[in-house]
Amino acid sequence: MATVLGSFLNRNNMNNYTPEVIKLESGKHATLFGDKKATVLLINTPLYDFATESASEFEVYQPPLGLAYLASFTHKNSNTLVQILDASGEQLSPEEVGEIVSIHDYKVVGLNSTTPSFKVVKRIIKSVDPCRKIIVGGPHATLLPETLLEDPALKVDAVFCGESEISFDRWLNGEKNIPGVLCQKADRSQASLDYTPKNLDDLPLDRRYVPFDPTHTEFNPQGRSRFFMLTSRTCPFNCYFCAAPALRRSASFRKQSDSKIAEEIISYAKLGIRDVRFLDELAILNDQQVEAIFRPVVDAGYTSEADMEFRMHARIDILNKLSDETLALMKRVGVKRLNVGVERGSVAAMRSVNKVNLTPEMVKRVVKRLADNEIFVTAYFMLGFPGESEKDMSDTVNLARDIKALAPQTEGTKINSFKFRPYPGTKIYYDLLDHGYTKAKLIEYSYDSGEINDKKNRFVDQQVNLHLSNVPFDVEQKYIESIRAI
Incomplete structure (x- = not known):
């Protein structure tokens, strides 16, 4: 059984707060x-079942700031005592999570959920003593609450749809009958998001709730002392592969x-x-901002010159301006670095996923301008879209090679590639349903994160018996290997 070791000290502690350390039966902390x-315990659910799997070697640690905002709001509003467990960052198995839950008198256990993490969510739910109230939020819960509430094998007391600071505190x-909170059979008419916070400046964020924050912990699980910020909510654009x-x-x-961000x-x-990293889906808007x-x-x-480093997500068409x-x-x-979604390699292919302002030439021009200012990009590409041709894949690989060549140094352009997944809520997901694909098959296909750099996930097409592109599987794999090698 897990035991409480107490707290550990950080020599750089900035607020006289120390987290609580647990020793598990396995000896892991x-x-x-x-x-x-x-x-109340809020759990950041892993994408991987760490009992049998390992994380991708390309996984970059980032804390669950959404859970930290949730905890901060309800603590400030109602003085509720909350702890956060980053089971993803610490690579804990579902059974280890259950072991941790068992040592404290938590009344409520909450989990976040994405579709790739949903299998792990279900295993954690089954590992928790059913006498505790179990709640689930996040994108998967918001878009497919019936997969939680209508599964007789799962004991879920409430599903939270959308941003839940206000609704969670009221629950x-x-x-x-709180808007956005479903407690019985999933009735989408009750999944109103009327309680969504409107003014983000008013939302508190107590850094005690941010796992491995440098204000209280010396290093995160990847050995970095990095400060994370989340300064916006959602994304205003409508890419067909995105559920935003x-x-x-x-x-x-x-x-x-x-002014609040600067302060x-x-x-x-x-x-x-x-070392500061923005987790916003869209951190840069225009010159004035x-x-x-x-x-x-x-x-x-x-x-x-004072050793400041910033990293964030941005859009090529905005950077171009x-x-x-x-x-x-x-x-x-x-x-120092901007993460940008390029996705595809030709104008026609970009338009097919509603990247309406993007062109390959614009991508190359922006990467070059940034590199001239010693700012480098991590460019994200996807392969395996429905109806994708071999020429489409060749164009994607060639564009990735071209922008890599514009900043080939070790800390220059980086290429990150994913296998397309039709996540629930995306336009492509609904288009595939209209073309006869079943919800169950698409959800099962999307349980995989699509990280084609992870060898364990590369053959999910064959495991699920679903293949969406027009390119034979073995040929598609060659293009996947090509983009991985850049």
Whole structure:
């Protein structure tokens, strides 16, 4: 049985807070972040079943800031004591999670869920004592609540749809018929998101709830001391392979004020934090926004010369519109890397997934301009779209090679590639349903994360007996190997 070892000290501790460390029967250690004597445990569910699988070698650690916001809001509003377990970051098996749950008197156990993690969600639910209330949120729960509420093998007390700070707090306080909270058979008419937070500046974030945050923990599981920020919600664009449009049904794109973002960066830079990563799906909007956020940071003396480093997600078509002056400011403040979704290799293929403003030439032009400012990209591509031809795949691989050649140094352009998965809520998912594919088959196919760099997942097509492109499987695999080798 797991035992509590107490807390561990971080010599750089900035707020006199220390997380709680648990020793498992296996000898492995796990960490609980937040309040001692908590009655609520929120779990960041792994994509992988770590009892039998290992994470992709390309996995980059990032904490569950959504859960941290949830805990912060309900603690501030109702003084509820909450702990967070990052089972993904610490690579815990479902059984190890159950072991941890058993040592504390938690009344409520909550899990986040994506479709690739759904198998693990179910195993964790079955490992938890049913006398505790079990709740589930996240994209999968929002889009397919019936897979949780209508499965007789699962004991789930409530499903939370969409952003749940307000609804979660009200549910904990005993309210009934809360918009966005489903407690019985999934009735989508009850899945209203009326309680979505509107002003993000008003949402509290207590860093005690952020796993492995550098304000209280020296290193994260990958040995880095990195500060994470989430300054916006959802994405305003409508890519056909992305579920964002379905997830923002009554919650439009919102962001914190530029001044709040700048103030937070400066306040933590004063404490010695230098490595900052934005987890926003869209962190850069235009010249004015970049100026408003980063100019105060530069004026405060926190620049690349002071060892500041920033990483974030961005869109090629937005980066294409940035002025030379803006790129120079980004270089000066310390922006080192941008994650960009390219996905496909030709204009026609890009249009087919609603990347309407993108062209291969624009991609190459933006990568070159950024590299000239010592800002490099990690470019994301996908193979295996429905109806994809061999020429489409060849174009994708060639574009990946072209942009790699524009910044070939070790810390230059990086290529990250995925096998397409028709995740629930995406336009392509609904199109496939209209063409006769079954929901069960598509969900099973999407249990895999699509990370084609992971050898264990490369043959999921054969395991599930589903193949969507027009390219024979063995030929498609050759293109997958080609893009992996870049």
